[in-house]
Amino acid sequence: MTRTISFNLNGAPVKADAAHETRLVDLLRNNFGLTGIKEGCGEGECGACMILLNGFPALSCIMAAGAVEGQQVTTIEGLRSSPGFDILAQAFNDAGAVQCGYCTPGMIVIAYALLRDDPAPDEQTIRSAMAGNLCRCTGYAMIVEAVTLAAKRRGEAW
Amino acid sequence: MAFTKNTDRADTSDKCSGATNYIGDVFFDNMLEAVTVRSPVRRGIIRNIVTPDMPKGYLTVGVDDIPNQNQVSYFRDTCPFFAPGKVSYIGEPVLLVAGPDPATVRKLAKTIHIDCDPIQAIHSLDEALKGDKPPLYGNDNVYIDETFAYGDVDGAFSKAAEVFETETRTGYQEHMYMETQCVVAVPNGDRLEIHASTQGPHALRKVVADALGWDHERVRVVQYPLGGAFGGKIELPFFLAGQAAFAALKANRPVRIVYTREEDLLTTSKRHPSRVKVRSALNSEGNIIAMDVDVVFQAGGYAMSCVMVLDTGLKKATGVYHFPSARVRGRAMATNNPMPGAYRGFGAPQTFFAIETHMNALARRHRLEPLKFKSRYFISQGNSTLTGGKYHFPVALPEVMQEAVRISDYQTRRKQVKADGRIRRGIGQALFNFGAPFSLDTSSPMPPRYMGLLKHMDGTVEILSELVDMGQGLHTALRKIVAAALEMPIERIIHHDADTDCVPEASITGASMSVVLFGRILVDAAEKLKPRLHEPGEIKVQAQVRQPEHLQWDAAKGKGDPFHSYVWGAVIAEVEVDTLTWQVSTTGLWITLDVGTAIDRRIIRGQIDGGVVQGLGYALLESMREDTMTNSLSDYIIPTMLDTPAIKSTLVANPYPPGPYGAKCVGEPPLVGVAPAIADAVADACGVEVYRLPISPEYLMQQMTKSS
Incomplete structure (x- = not known):
């Protein structure tokens, strides 16, 4: 059984037909080609599938597609054109925070939301806010440094 | 040459924006999804496989669909793509179900019943050593048993004033790369393409071609960015690529296998669990006169690369010390458990935990400052x-x-x-x-392997190597080395992900050898290219892989x-x-x-x-x-x-x-x-x-x- 879901995706109204059991991550990746969203675990443990739902971080692998009916969904693709993204991407580069890159879009999404709400988070705040995003390559310190650097360079970006 | 400046990696920007396509992000026309049906028991003989009627467009793929050999040719010991009439661990692949809709494929896979006559399973390395269950490998469950030694170890122990013994144990460690295993096999005329997340494109090509009974050139492997590997994408991609290849040829359509995290955790390679006994013999002055190390690895249902992992761990088992005499024995045991394999450290994390724990405990026992005590040796x-x-x-x-x-x-x-x-x-x-x-053995010639450089018309220089950037930054490091050797800006040096049609065979990427060995070979290639950089047109040079001159190694002995x-x-x-x-x-x-x-x-x-x-x-x-x-x-x-x-x-x-x-x-x-x-x-x-x-x-x- 399928039904039509209407929601706002990266600033534009969209409609999609989806089976009842479709997960949001599959809807976004398969129907809309938004493959910047990654699936790492399928159970909400790793944060690779992170999106913003009405501006707040949410995990698309443990959400039914139908749950976004009438809501606003922002993915990494939707953040690309924002000044905050440019600052974060540059800081991730400069701090050496990217290795395999599979966790990176999720890391950027959560960091984006963090810096919007907290202009100058200290290290412990960053670590607490991002503890739900797993990375197996970097050991995290360079990611924390990247977010700290982005906060310093934030200007009027958020 | 001073490498004082950090170099920006070429892959960072796309990885931040989510624009990087890992193999799981690529959709091929008419692609089928395949799900693996697995052994429900640890050990048994397959009596019957009950399969429901497949809807139109859906198929099963098993042992009978393998054109040539049910064996991953990379390994010395038996390592089948599909269970060969018997199963040796829970989760061993028995067959695939493939079809256009992933949800339907998963449902069909769940309805397949594998009926087994159980055999008493070997649960642990202790049970494998005990040998009171029907043996799984040979008559003693030992995949490999080897010893390295020098000096009179037994003599030293017989006259020792003190013998100190420790036993350490370690468990499985999972790589937990964030990107699970994924491969797509694509038929293309009389050839087959494998699009993969692998640490060894050319090795993968050979494995697939051997299984099909084809000339290696008929298989093309295209490398995608890896979402982490740590050694975990050397062995498993062989199995997935072979299985996907059999399905793709049977269906004559692209076939993709992508593992769920559950499948990946249950069935892919991990660090070998270990038990290591370390005995030291001390004289009356409290000095170590002999060290005797006995290493046992739990090596799972099939050997895979345990022979190499154990061997490497053993050669490092006496740590940073030179003792008057030493002996290291190691065995890798067959058990009815998931197959361990290569993982960052390759045998050394187990043996270093053993020797360092032994030395630290011994120092504490003698109330000595540990670093001072250890520095004697x-x-x-x-x-x-x-x-x-x-x-x-x-x-x-x-x-x-x-x-x-x-x-x-x-x-x-x-x-x-x-x-x-x-x-x-x-x-x-x-x-x-x-x-x-x-x-590698230095008395016989190495198989010819090459690293290449290609100067393009526009003056940029491309590194022709199959070496894989799995996130560790290898391509940047190699580009930096070539840029230094050619005295060119690094922006003018390129290294793409490998395509076996375009780059020569060198090696799998692993064992920490890429910069130290292949980086040096690229310097050789750069020295050939440098005097010709001003020449017009494309110029391609190759340098043969060679071991350093100081090396003497007799592999047989x-x-x-x-x-x-x-x-x-x-x-x-x-x-x-x-x-x-x-x-x-x-x-x-x-x-x-x-x-x-x-x-x-x-x-x-x-x-x-x-x-x-x-x-x-x-x-x-x-x-x-x-x-x-x-x-x-x-x-x-x-x-x-x-x-x-x-x-x-x-x-x-x-x-x-x-x-x-x-x-x-x-x-x-x-x-x-x-x-x-x-x-x-x-x-x-x-x-x-x-x-x-x-x-x-x-x-x-x-x-x-x-x-x-």
Whole structure:
């Protein structure tokens, strides 16, 4: 059984037909080609599938597609054109925070939301806010440094 | 040549924006999804497979669909793509179901019933050694049994004033690359393309072609960016690519296999669980006169690369020490468990945990300052190796140790008060070396392997190599080396992900050999190209892979220099133990490494931080039951941002002359010393020795109860 879901995706109204059991991550990746969203675990443990739902971080692998009916969904693709993204991407580069890159879009999404709400988070705040995003390559310190650097360079970006 | 500037990686921007396409992000026209149907039992004979009628467009693929051989040709021992009439572990692939709709494929796969006559299973390495169950491999379950020794070990033990024995045990460690295994096989005329997340494109091509009975050239492997690997994408992609290939040829359509995290955890390779007994013989002055090490690995239902992993671990089992006599024996045991395999450290994390724990416990027993005690036995330049070779180059071990002591303020911290209410504090250390690359026989010619450079019309130079950037930054490091050799800006040097139609065979990417060995070969190629850079048109040069001239290795006898070069390292760890919960938290980690010349400090730091945190997980958190009940990321805990302390790392420069501009390796070493250093810190805090990994609260509580 399928039904039509209407929601706002990266600033534009969209409609999609989806089976009842479709997960949001599959809807976004398969129907809309938004493959910047990654699936790492399928159970909400790793944060690779992170999106913003009405501006707040949410995990698309443990959400039914139908749950976004009438809501606003922002993915990494939707953040690309924002000044905050440019600052974060540059800081991730400069701090050496990217290795395999599979966790990176999720890391950027959560960091984006963090810096919007907290202009100058200290290290412990960053670590607490991002503890739900797993990375197996970097050991995290360079990611924390990247977010700290982005906060310093934030200007009027958020 | 000074590599003082950090280089921006070419892949960072797309990885940040999500524009990087991993193989799982690519959709091919008419592609079928395949799901693996697996053995429900540990051990048995397959009596019957009950398959429902397949809807139109859906198919099953099994042993009978393999055109040539049901064997991954990369391995010495039996390693089938599909269970060969019998099963040897829970989760062993029996067949595939493939079709256009993934949800339907999964439902169909669940309805297939595999009927087995059970055989008594071998659950652990202890059961495999005991041998009271029907043997799984040969008549003794031993995949490999080898010994390296020098001096009169038995004589030393017979006249010893004291014999000290320890037994350490470690469990599975899962790679937990964030991108699960994925491969797509695409028929293309009379050829087949494999689009893969693999550490060895050419090796994968051979495996698939051999299984099909085809000339290797008919298979093309296209490499995609890897979402992490750590050794876990050498062996498993062979199986997936073969299986997908059989399905793609049967259906004449592209077929994709993408593992769920559950499948990946249950059935892919992991670090070998181990039991290591270390015995030292001491004379009446308290000096070690012999060291005897007995290593046993639990090696699962099929051998895969356990022969190489064990062999490499054994050659490192006497640690950073040269004893008057030593013997190292190792066995890898067949059991009815998932197949372990290559994982960052490749046998060394187990053997270094054993030797360092032994040496630290021995120092404590004799009430000696551990670093001073251990330094009596330090390897120095010119010493012989366990295998009768030689440490040819300067050994920076004392410098590395002193530097780690300095940056951690180790001596002051050691004197700190241990008990503080319910919290106990401790500080520990471990010393290690890491030999890499492993040597190939030097008495016979190496198979011809090449690294190439291609100057394009526009003057840019492309590196033609199959070496894989799995996130570690290898392509940037190689580009930097070539840029230095050609005296060109690095922006003009390119390294694409490999396509076996376009780049020559060199090697799988692993064993920490890419920069130190193949980087040097690229310098050779650059020296050929440099005088011709001004010539118009395309110019292609190749340099043959060769081992350094100092090397002597007799593979048949296991005699000579086992490794080209050695990284030297020291780790200091500080912990807090909560005596109410027996939870251990790491409050500080310091590491000093001699990696020769540092090619890019930012990339090296990334390798150090990442390796250290994997080592921290191995020491404290990562626990996997051998009965395959650990099947999710909520059961298998890896470190998060909140579990990792500040890591301070420094480098000691000790250039290795045969390496490119003096570089050695950095990929694997940072992981190796962390677990023994943390174990030593816990022992220091609690006053009991720690012989298990991970150091779980349950284990620590047991040890404390035993001692009181």
